[in-house]
Structures are given as C-alpha cells and as structure tokens.
Amino acid sequence: MDFNLTEDHQMLSDTLRRFLADNYDIETRGRAAYAAPYHAPEIWAGLAELGILGAFLTEDQGGFGGTAEDVRVIFEELGRGLCAEPVLGALMGLHLLSRAGRDDLAQAIIAGEGRIALAVYEPQVACDLKHIEARAQETADGWQLTGRKSAIYGAPGAQHLLIVAQTGQGQGLFLAAAPELIPAAMVDGGGVADLVMDDLPAECLSPDCADWIEAALDLGRVALCAEAVGAMDFLIDMTVDYLKQRKQFGRSIGSFQALQHRVVDMMVELEQCRSITISAAARFDGPDRGRQVSMAKNLIGRMGTRVAEEAIQLHGGIGMTWEYPGAHYAKRLIMIDHQLGDHNDHVLRLIASQPKAA
Numbered sequence: 001m002d003f004n005l006t007e008d009h010q011m012l013s014d015t016l017r018r019f020l021a022d023n024y025d026i027e028t029r030g031r032a033a034y035a036a037p038y039h040a041p042e043i044w045a046g047l048a049e050l051g052i053l054g055a056f057l058t059e060d061q062g063g064f065g066g067t068a069e070d071v072r073v074i075f076e077e078l079g080r081g082l083c084a085e086p087v088l089g090a091l092m093g094l095h096l097l098s099r100a101g102r103d104d105l106a107q108a109i110i111a112g113e114g115r116i117a118l119a120v121y122e123p124q125v126a127c128d129l130k131h132i133e134a135r136a137q138e139t140a141d142g143w144q145l146t147g148r149k150s151a152i153y154g155a156p157g158a159q160h161l162l163i164v165a166q167t168g169q170g171q172g173l174f175l176a177a178a179p180e181l182i183p184a185a186m187v188d189g190g191g192v193a194d195l196v197m198d199d200l201p202a203e204c205l206s207p208d209c210a211d212w213i214e215a216a217l218d219l220g221r222v223a224l225c226a227e228a229v230g231a232m233d234f235l236i237d238m239t240v241d242y243l244k245q246r247k248q249f250g251r252s253i254g255s256f257q258a259l260q261h262r263v264v265d266m267m268v269e270l271e272q273c274r275s276i277t278i279s280a281a282a283r284f285d286g287p288d289r290g291r292q293v294s295m296a297k298n299l300i301g302r303m304g305t306r307v308a309e310e311a312i313q314l315h316g317g318i319g320m321t322w323e324y325p326g327a328h329y330a331k332r333l334i335m336i337d338h339q340l341g342d343h344n345d346h347v348l349r350l351i352a353s354q355p356k357a358a
Contacts, residue, residue, distance in 0.1 A: 003278060009073045012055065016074060019050060020081030026325045033084035033189025037157035044085055048112025056091050061098045062107050068284035071219060072226040072277060079230025082329060084190040086154025088339075089117035091223055092216040093162050096173060099212045100205035105160065105175075115158040119149040119195055120213065127341040127349045129164070129171060129213065134197065136165040136172050136204070144199040145174060153339065155193035156183035163195075163202060170208035176200060188331040218293045221340050222284060225277040225300045228336045232270045232307045235329040239263065239311045242318075242326075259314060266310050269303040276300075291353050294346040301343030304333040 005013060024043055032040035047053065055070045057063025071091065078087060090109060093116035097106040108114050125131045134147030145165050155161065163174045179200055181193040206212065240263060243254030253259055273296075280296040283289065308330035312319040319326050337343055 003275075005073065009069065012070070013073050013077055015050060016052060016077040017080065019046060020077065020083060024081055024083060026082070026328065029082060029084055029189065029328070030322075034185045036183060036191075038183070038185050038189070038191030039085045039154075039157075043083075044115070045112050047085060047087070048110065051110075052087075053090055053094065053110045053112075056094045057098055057106060057110070062103055062110065068219060068222050068281040071223050072281040075223040075226035076230035076233075079227035079232075079332075080234045082231065082234075082325070082332060084188075086115060086117065086158070086191060088220055088223060089152070089154030089158065090115060092118040092220045093160070095216045095219055096162055096205075096212055099209070099216075100173065102175070102205065109160075114160060115154070116160040116162060117152050117155040117158040117193075118216065119152045119155070119161055119163045120217065121151045122148055123150050127345040128352075129210065132164060132166055132171065134163070134165040136167045136174060136202070136207075138167075138204075141201070143174060143202050143204045145176070145197045145202050146199060147197050149195040149197070151339075152181070152193045152195060154191055155181055155195075156191035161195070162205075163197075163200075164213055167204075167207045171210040171213060172207040173205045173209050173213065174202035175205055176202040186335060188328065188335040214290070217340055218289055219284070221293050221297045222277065222281050224336050224339055225273070225280065225296045228300045228304045228333055229270070229274050229277055231329050231333055231336075232266075232273065232304060235307065235311050235326060235333070236263070236266050236270060238326050238329070239266070239314050242315055262310060262314065266307050269307055273300050273303050291350060294341075294349045294353070297341065298343045298346040298350070301337035301346070304336055308333040 052074060054063040055065035055074055058066030094106050094109060109116055122132060136143050136145050145163060159178050161176045161179060163176055165172055165174060179195060181195055183191060183193045186192050243259060244252050246253050276296045276299050280292045283292045311326055312330055315326055318324050321327060
C-alpha cells in the first residue's frame with residue numbers, strides 16, 4: 001500500500017493547511033466555537049469558496065472527489081488546525097443527498113448557500129441503529145415524524161436537517177427545513193443539538209435505506225479518525241517543542257531519557273493510528289467496510305485519549321490552561337472517541353460482525 005499522497009491530494013492538503021494557518025488561529029476558534037452559532041460563518045464561507053466541500057462528491061455528482069481518501073486528506077488537515085467548523089455534518093449529509101438523488105440541494109450546500117446536518121442518534125442509541133424509536137407516519141398531507149433525536153453534529157444554524165426514522169418498511173430518511181432545535185456547544189467546542197418531534201412535517205427521501213445511513217456514518221467515522229491523526233500529529237510536535245524549551249536542573253527536559261521514551265511511545269501510537277486510518281479509507285468500498293472502520297475507530301479512540309493524557313502530563317500545569325492550545329487539542333482528541341460510537345461501542349460492533357460458528 002502506498003502511503004504517499006497523490007499530487008492532487010497533496011495540493012488539496014497544502015491549500016487547506018495554508019487557509020487555516022492564515023485565517024483560523026486559536027483565538028479565532030475560541031471566540032467562535034463556544035457561542036452560537038458555534039462556528040465562524042466567514043471561515044465556513046472560505047471553505048466553500050476553496051471548494052473543500054466539493055471534494056466529498058464525485059464529478060458526476062457535481063464535485064471533484066468523492067472517495068474516502070479525499071475525506072481522509074481533508075479531515076487530517078482540519079484536525080491539525082483544530083477546526084471546529086461543522087464539516088462532519090455536511091460530509092454525511094452530502095453523502096446521503098447524493099444517494100437520494102437530491103443533487104440540487106447538494107450543489108447549494110457545496111456552494112456555501114446553506115448547511116445540512118444528519119439526525120440519527122437518540123439517547124438510547126449507540127452504534128446499533130435497530131434501537132431507533134423515532135417514527136414516521138404517512139398521512140394525507142405527507143409524512144410526519146414523532147420522537148427525539150440527540151447529538152446532531154453541526155445542527156445549530158443549519159437550514160436543512162436529514163432525519164432517520166422507522167417506517168413500516170425499515171429505516172427511512174427524511175428531509176426537514178430548519179425545525180426548532182435545542183442547541184448547545186460541545187465540551188471541546190463546536191455545535192450540537194437535540195430535536196423533539198411532534199408530528200414534524202418532512203419530505204421522504206427513502207422509506208428504507210439502512211445501508212445508505214450506515215455507509216454515511218462509516219464515512220463520518222473515517223473522517224473522525226483522520227481528524228484525530230492530524231490533531232495527534234500537531235499535539236506531539238507541540239509537546240516536543242515544549243520539552244526542548246523547558247529547562248530544569250540547567251538543561252532542557254527534552255534531554256531526559258525517560259521523557260524521550262514517552263514521546264517515542266506517542267509517536268509509535270500515532271503511526272499505528274495513521275496506518276489503520278489509511279487502511280480503512282483504502283478499503284472503504286470493500287465488503288468488510290464496517291469491520292475496517294470499527295477497528296480504526298476503536299484504536300483511534302484508545303490511542304487518542306492516551307496521547308492527550310501523555311501530552312498534558314509532559315507539559316505539566318500549563319498543559320491544562322485555557323490559553324495554551326495543547327489543552328484544546330487534548331479535549332478534542334478525547335471527544336472524538338465519543339462521536340459516532342466510542343471504542344467500546346465499536347468493540348461490540350466488531351463482535352457482532354464475527355461469523356457465527358456452525
């Protein structure tokens with residue numbers, strides 16, 4: 001397997017890295033990520049102008065990418081830049097809109113003329129979507145939805161919402177226009193929302209599309225894994241720089257062998273995470289997609305938390321302060337484990353995917 005980026009992917013990576021470095025410092029993030037609408041509209045407009053969202057769809061769908069590898073490249077840079085913009089919700093929403101044939105709406109979102117989010121999870125639902133309780137009922141006036149949705153990533157301020165609900169045929173996908181939400185900021189920044197539905201009118205995109213939904217969630221998990229790799233890479237570099245500058249007993253603490261060994265362990269863990277993420281992206285269209293993605297999400301969840309904790313310990317007290325960027329990277333790494341199923345959820349998913357003995 002070739003781990004090197006193609007020329008196009010390298011250009012995409014470099015372009016996004018420069019944009020975030022020039023426009024999205026830690027102070028900008030701090031002002032935007034914790035207050036409504038929990039992101040910076042001017043940064044979102046800039047991402048759309050760069051065509052970043054277009055990389056999530058194929059040329060036939062009006063984009064210029066559309067592979068899991070495109071997603072991996074973009075989200076690794078978003079993780080490196082600690083970007084709290086609601087790109088995850090847009091990724092999953094665009095994937096489902098293209099499956100449902102709503103290219104008109106997808107093109108508007110790519111152009112930055114609106115935002116979309118995906119409402120799947122409920123308080124009792126982790127990875128197993130069979131436990132979804134939200135219901136859709138077809139009436140003479142159209143479809144109506146009843147139930148509750150939670151952890152809708154990127155929903156605050158979104159003009160469109162894709163909602164998963166049970167129909168008589170299976171798990172259906174519905175489109176609603178800006179329903180009333182209960183918004184909040186996540187602990188690491190960025191917007192999330194709950195939704196209470198009581199005969200909410202919605203357009204039915206498909207009455208039975210469980211496979212579409214699972215594929216969109218798996219693509220989101222690959223994105224989170226890549227984001228964690230980018231964040232770990234930057235946090236480790238930040239830690240090494242700090243160890244070189246911090247002096248104790250007349251020399252930099254980076255010269256202490258015990259601390260060097262801990263940094264090496266962090267770098268080994270990073271490369272394991274990078275490799276398994278590349279593998280999950282490369283095999284995304286294969287028959288074992290779910291298994292590959294869950295193995296990656298499980299490892300990323302565990303190793304990301306470990307790297308975050310090690311970085312905090314190696315920095316000492318400064319590593320926990322609000323003003324120091326490392327604290328925000330550490331929080332983001334820990335939060336990534338809990339999004340779209342944590343490492344325990346994905347162990348259970350792996351167990352369930354094992355072939356049963358005869």
